Amino acid sequence: AQRVTQPEKLLSVFKGAPVELKCNYSYSGSPELFWYVQYSRQRLQLLLRHISRESIKGFTADLNKGETSFHLKKPFAQEEDSAMYYCALRGNRDDKIIFGKGTRLHILP
Amino acid sequence: DAEITQSPRHKITETGRQVTLACHQTWNHNNMFWYRQDLGHGLRLIHYSYGVQDTNKGEVSDGYSVSRSNTEDLPLTLESAASSQTSVYFCASSDGTGNSPLHFGNGTRLTVT
Numbered sequence: 001a002q003r004v005t006q007p008e009k010l011l012s013v014f015k016g017a018p019v020e021l022k023c024n025y026s027y028s029g030s031p032e033l034f035w036y037v038q039y040s041r042q043r044l045q046l047l048l049r050h051i052s053r054e055s056i057k058g059f060t061a062d063l064n065k066g067e068t069s070f071h072l073k074k075p076f077a078q079e080e081d082s083a084m085y086y087c088a089l090r091g092n093r094d095d096k097i098i099f100g101k102g103t104r105l106h107i108l109p
Numbered sequence: 110d111a112e113i114t115q116s117p118r119h120k121i122t123e124t125g126r127q128v129t130l131a132c133h134q135t136w137n138h139n140n141m142f143w144y145r146q147d148l149g150h151g152l153r154l155i156h157y158s159y160g161v162q163d164t165n166k167g168e169v170s171d172g173y174s175v176s177r178s179n180t181e182d183l184p185l186t187l188e189s190a191a192s193s194q195t196s197v198y199f200c201a202s203s204d205g206t207g208n209s210p211l212h213f214g215n216g217t218r219l220t221v222t
Contacts, residue, residue: 006151009149034210036211043199043213043214043215043216044152044199044201044211044213045213046210046211049210086151086152094159095140095159095203095205096142096154096157096165096167097142097154097203097211098154098168099144099151099152099153100151101149101150101151102151102152
């Protein structure tokens with residue numbers, strides 16, 4: 001069965017400090033992993049996907065198949081990073097995407 | 110610009126009433142999805158469709174139905190609204206090609222009293 005686990009409901013980090021949002025998954029095949037972000041009063045939007053190996057707004061995420069993890073990292077937090085972050089997985093059998101429960105990131109001034 | 114729109118943005122209804130939430134996309138995507146967002150549960154998949162006349166149940170489909178009569182629309186119907194269905198509902202679409210992301214609507218906040 002597909003499962004995405006985000007162990008932290010809330011993460012508070014001081015501005016300028018490093019950020020790591022944890023995501024672990026369970027899937028028997030080769031999944032696609034995504035991070036979505038929801039800023040206050042805005043719709044959910046894609047932040048990044050593992051296949052692109054890109055850095056968006058200073059965030060990166062590396063897929064670790066051995067640990068079945070896809071943690072989101074940023075070296076220096078900014079106040080505008082405060083938002084709800086969702087890790088998501090798409091299996092290789094169909095197009096549906098399942099989400100973790102989300103982590104609210106709060107950047108302290 | 111292509112977009113995905115949901116209506117209404119807010120809805121208050123009474124227990125037992127039938128409610129339909131609209132979702133319209135101009136991306137020309139084959140795949141459409143309905144999620145509900147609840148504190149402590151994140152986003153959970155309700156129903157999804159891979160094309161006209163195709164519908165599939167997600168993880169929390171009880172009490173909900175969808176129909177897909179054209180590419181652009183996937184209305185979500187609550188047959189007999191219950192207080193447990195008070196939530197924020199999001200519609201999303203994707204083109205179904207490899208690694209394509211979901212495009213989300215703005216959401217509908219539904220309150221069942």
